[in-house]
Amino acid sequence: MLTAQEALERLKQGNExxxxxxxxxxKFLTHQQRTEMVGSQEPFAIILGCSDSRVPAEMVxxxxxxxxxxxxxxxxxxxxxxxxxxxxxxxxxxxxxxxVLGHSHCGAIHSTIEALKNPTTPPSAxxxxxxxxxxPSVEILMQTELKDDLDKLSMHAxxxxxxxxxxxxxxxxxxxxxxxxxGKLKVVGAQYxxxxxxxxxxxx
Numbered sequence: 048m049l050t051a052q053e054a055l056e057r058l059k060q061g062n063e064x065x066x067x068x069x070x071x072x073x074k075f076l077t078h079q080q081r082t083e084m085v086g087s088q089e090p091f092a093i094i095l096g097c098s099d100s101r102v103p104a105e106m107v108x109x110x111x112x113x114x115x116x117x118x119x120x121x122x123x124x125x126x127x128x129x130x131x132x133x134x135x136x137x138x139x140x141x142x143x144x145x146x147v148l149g150h151s152h153c154g155a156i157h158s159t160i161e162a163l164k165n166p167t168t169p170p171s172a173x174x175x176x177x178x179x180x181x182x183p184s185v186e187i188l189m190q191t192e193l194k195d196d197l198d199k200l201s202m203h204a205x206x207x208x209x210x211x212x213x214x215x216x217x218x219x220x221x222x223x224x225x226x227x228x229x230g231k232l233k234v235v236g237a238q239y240x241x242x243x244x245x246x247x248x249x250x251x
Contacts, residue, residue, distance in 0.1 A: 051233035054092045054144040059248070061109035066244040072111040080112070090116040093136045095212065096148035097123045097155065102239050104148060107246065116142060122155025122208065123147055124180040125215040134222045137232050145216060145223075145232065148246070149209040150239040156204045159185045160197070184208040209236040210251050 049057065064070050076084075091114060094104040098119045105115055116136040118129055125147075136142050159181040162169055169175055184207040185200075193200040213236045216223055226232035236249040 048141050049091050049143060051143040054142075055146075055233075055235065055248070058092060058108045058110075058144075058146065059246075062107060062244075062246045065107055065109045070106075070109045072105075072109055076112055084113050088113050088116075088140065090114060090136065090140055090142055092116070092144040092146060093133055093142045094118065094146050094148055095120075095123055095125070095129060095133065095216070096146075097121060097150055097153060099150060099154065101241055102148070102150045107148075107239055107244070116140065121177050122153065122159075122181050123149050123212055124155070124177060124208075125212045125219065126180065130216065130220050130223075133216060134220060137226055138222060141231075143232060145234040146248075147209050147212045147216065147234070147236045148239060149205045149237070151202065151205065151241050153201070153205055153208075155181055156185065156201050156208065160189075160200065160204070163189060181208055184211045205238055206236075206249070209238060209249065212236070213249075213251055 093116045095118045096102060096104050098121045104117045108115065118132045120129060133145055155177055158170060158174065159178045162178045163185060170178060185204045188200055188203055188207060193203055213234055216234050217227060218224065223232060227234065236251055237246050239246050
């Protein structure tokens with residue numbers, strides 16, 4: 048099993064290959080390879096990412112089948128089901144690293160900004176459940192000069208939202224807190240650029 052730092056380096060190297068169009072992994076498996084993976088899995092990292100179709104974690108980090116335990120939800124938010132999924136992977140597979148992966152031009156961020164700017168026309172109740180989890184990360188920024196520059200506001204809000212999710216994972220679960228305290232788990236943030244294909248990592 049890799050250490051958290053080794054897992055992080057593996058992701059960084061994979062993203063560098065991806066950003067330069069030099070990927071190593073074939074997206075197809077042979078029948079024998081699929082059969083060999085039926086009985087068990089050994090992912091080396093957990094990725095909590097956004098559902099955006101342009102940010103498939105395995106491709107962004109140039110990893111193969113079975114390498115990553117990926118949880119995707121709009122806005123890379125943290126709700127009980129996401130915490131439970133991270134707990135499951137960390138406890139069951141011994142994954143040493145969790146990466147909360149946000150990205151530029153995030154639709155959940157834009158929806159939250161729109162909902163805050165137009166409170167009289169809220170989105171559906173289900174979408175509002177996502178907006179309400181993103182809201183604290185955006186609301187505080189809308190009280191600054193960023194409110195007049197939508198592009199800068201969105202860019203800062205993505206990072207702020209990643210930070211919020213990292214913080215919730217680090218401090219919102221007794222299971223994860225215990226693994227972190229034992230040095231068995233590390234939680235970091237990251238942001239993917241749709242423009243460049245590069246991922247910037249943040250160890251808040």
